Each structure stands twice: as structure tokens, then as C-alpha cells.
Amino acid sequence: MSQYKIIFTGPVGAGKTTAIDSISDEPPIKTDASATDMTKSRKAETTVAMDYGVMNLDDGEKIHLYGTPGQERFNFMWDILTVGGIGLILLLDNTRADPFQDLHFFLDSFGDFISDTSVAIGVTQMDLSSKPSIEDYHKQLQETDLKPAVFSVDARVKNDVSLLVQALLFSLDPGLEDE
């Protein structure tokens, strides 16, 4: 089974599940299953993310879309989930009280993974709150060595999520073309 995956992270409510749902080819594994269902499909030794989706490529290869739990108390999962990851999609909720704190927290937490791969940042809920602006996020990033793509994203809109993931891919290899 392919181990290639793209990791979606960010604080609670930023839209990770929704974003994965937007581009997944299969319905994401639901996290609200009733307790009576949970005994039915238990697999031994399976490590799964909180949110999971999959992209089916033409040659049969699958790209796993893993959403990490957003709360800090689950950070023990992050190292497990990033193994074999192609890159990181960081979603930030612009209606949260301090999105910059979230930005720095997740960039620090995934620092090693980002160094080895890349990150693209999507700012959600900008239709509800336009401040801080995308420009403000870039100013924050000047304090780091990173120059990632930062896009305004509606996680429900496939094109938005697709463009963000494309930016991640191009930042890994600008020479990429469609096959």
C-alpha cells in the first residue's frame, strides 16, 4: 500500500475535515460514528488520522490525506502522522482570537517536517473576518526563514483547496507539469 500522504493541520475549526472532504475521492472516514458502530470495523495495528481522505491517481496509486487533530494535547500524534508525508497544508482560522499565535505554533511544531518537505498556508473564514489580511500573515512570516504560499481559502470550495495543494507541489518542484 502506498505510504504517500499530504498532511493537513491547523487549530480546531480551521476547516481540515472540510478541506479533505473537498478534494477526497472517497467519503472521508466520519468521526461522528455512533458508539455502537465502533466495534464493527476495528483493524489491528492500524494507525489512522483524525480525518482521512484519499486521492486516487490514474495509475492506481493512492495519496492519503491525513488531518491531524488540532488540539495541542494530541500533539503526540503529529510525529506519527507525518512519517512519509509529501508536505504540509496548514489551515488557519481567521476568526480566532490570535491567528498569528496559531501560525507560529504550528510552524514551530512541524518545523522539522517542513524543513524536509514544504508547507502551504490557507487562511479560512476570511469572508467572516477580513483581518488580519494575507499581507499581515506575510509580515509575520518575515520573522521566519520561510516564504510559503499563503492563500485565502474557503475549505468547502474544491478549487481553493486544490490551488493550495498545487502551491505546495510547485514549492517542492517548480518544474512540475501535468502528466
Added chain:
Amino acid sequence: MKNKKEAIKIALYGMDERACKTMAMYLKGPCKGIAVVTNEVNADIDLIDADYSKAKELLDERKSVTPDRPLILLSLEEVLIEGTFFVKKPIEIEALVAAIKQATSGSIKKTKPIAKKEEKELEKTAEIETTETIEPPVVEKKKAATKHVDSEEVKKTSKHRTAKDLTESKFSAYMGHIEGVDFSDPEHLLKASFNAKEYFFGYVQSALNVCKAKGRILQLNSGWKPLLIFPQSQEVWLDADDKQLRAFAGLSIKKNASKGMSLSPIEKSTVKANEKMENFYDSDYFLWKLAVWTSKGRYPDVIDINKPVYLKQWPNFTRLLVTPHSMRIAALLVREPRTAMSIANALKIKPQYVFVFISAANSLGLVGQAKRQSDVLIAPAKVKASKAKGLLSRILGRLRG
């Protein structure tokens, strides 16, 4: 860490999917793989969330179906039931690991038979239907605070629409054609520049700068439709569709006509823009689009096309027009300065696409001209293909449908 073969198998009950996944990862990570989650058939241990509403039924069922299998109960309140092991919630690693080890050592803790009072307590705690076994720290509740939602912002639908992503075939029709430029002639190509000041685009750029400096709403009067500029919210308002705007953008404004251009202050109270909220546009989006329609494949004459340029940051592509190859160009230019022709060669694309991108990005102040001697001294590195190029290309193809 325990060998996978030796890992104890635990079946979970009274937990939803999310809690089960949490437990699976918790056992693998912090508990160092002491156990793995499995189904009820193969399990060595049964673990029940005793706070689940039907916990008692589950407990009775497990005792009946697998009476010899050790049982661990999780609960917020202490629950002592004969023949079971108890772990208090929120779970701590040491407590859970100890319970698992005890359960598998065969030494079932003998507890006194549950008194009626304790049974009632189990039922009482079971009424609390929890879906998580790990309690959030207080600091995270503070983080959950949200800001007031801007209801007017929500109505400005044009601002938050997803970007048009144009392919090469669609782009020519979208961009329009420019007379007098032969893009197939390399010599001609390097002279294919435009002066923004001769177009509506240039006036809009200047107006935006004046507006920003003065910090007040201004109206640009061009002899065509009035353009309202809102510096605080970085918006413009224009009652015109794309077809009309594209046509006007392509017109060269002669010196005589430019005298008709003026800026007039507007009081917010007199602005009737509220009537058509969908005519609000983000000023970056508006300027970017104007730049593309003005450029038509040419580059702005303020850029020395023979010298390297660089990109200060990625454009916000989801809310702009995505011209062909613009994301590839952006990815290349944020890394290091390059000349336009070097970009075109490296990416094997027509220079017009690079010129259009530079025109648009420059309109937002995102492009810088390399001035350091070192930037022109040594050729930029060749674009190295990533090891996973094939895979990444297939993912890209899938995303683009």
C-alpha cells in the same frame, strides 16, 4: 517499544470513532506501542468507557461473552467493580500502562463485590455520554474565543469568489490581442513593453496610492464609469462587468484625454455602493486583472527585462486570476532572482506568460528588480527535479482534473 507481534490487543467499547482513533494513537505513541486496538474477536483485553450511557449493558455483555478476558474501565469518577481494572479519566500514561500490564499478568485485582450504591453510581456516571477520554487543558478554551463576524463582509461575494484558473487555450481569448507585437520574434519580444501611465491601469494605480496616503474614500473620474476606492478596507467599487472593463483597460489614453481624469473625495454617507454589494472587489484582485488586460503579453516598462527580478512573496492566487504557469513562475521566483527569459527557458513556456505574470505581480508591488552585482554575476541554478517528480506530476494532474 514492544515488538508489534508482542503488542497486546485491546478492543474498545463505548467510544465513538474519534475517541477510538485517539486511543489507538495514544497507545502507539505515548504508551510506546504496549497495545494495539483490535476487534472484539481477537482482543486480549476489553476496555470500556464507563461514562458511556450504555456502559452497564456493555459490561454485562462482555462478562457474558468473554468471561475470562480482562476488563479495563475508564471513568471520570472512580468505579470499583469486581474483576475489573479501573483507570481514571483524563488518562495518564502510567496509569493506563499499569492497568494493561496488570490485566495481562493474570493477577486480576480482587475487589469487593459492587454495592448497590456503587452500581447506582456507575449508572449515574454512565448518563454522562462523553466522546472523549482526554480532557482539554484550560488554555485551549481561551484559544477557542472568536471575533465578531463582519456581516457586511459576508455580502461582498465577489471578493471571496474562488480564482479563475486559466489554461493556455482559454487565456488568449481572455487576455485579448495586442496589435503591432510579434511575440514570435525574439528581438521584438524584448521590446514588447507598455507604459502603465498610458492606460486606465496606471491611473488606477496612482489613485490607489493617493487614496492610501490620504486615508479617505476617493472617486476616480475617467470619463467612463466612476471607480470608488476604499483605502481602509482595501476595496474598490465599480459598476461594470468584465467585458466592459476589459475593453476599457485596453484603450490607450492619450494625453488630451488624461486631463479628464480626476480624483474627488467622497463622504462615506453619500456612498450608495451599499445598493450593490456584489460590485465590491478586493483592490488587489482588481489591479491584478487590470494589469493582465493591459499587458496582453507585454511587460511593464518600469522593469528592466534584461536584469533579474524576484518575487517578495507568493501572490494570493485563490483570490486573483491564475494565468497560465503563474504558480510555477511564482515558485521559481520566490527562491531566487531570475531574468524573464531565464524563467521562460527553465520552465519551457512562452515568454508572454512570464511577462503577464510580472506585470500583474508588479502591480501589487510583489516584484523587485535585483540590484546586487552578485545576482547578475552567476547564473541561477538549474531547476532541479524533485525525486518524486513523477508522483507529484500525477497528483497535479489529478488536482487539475
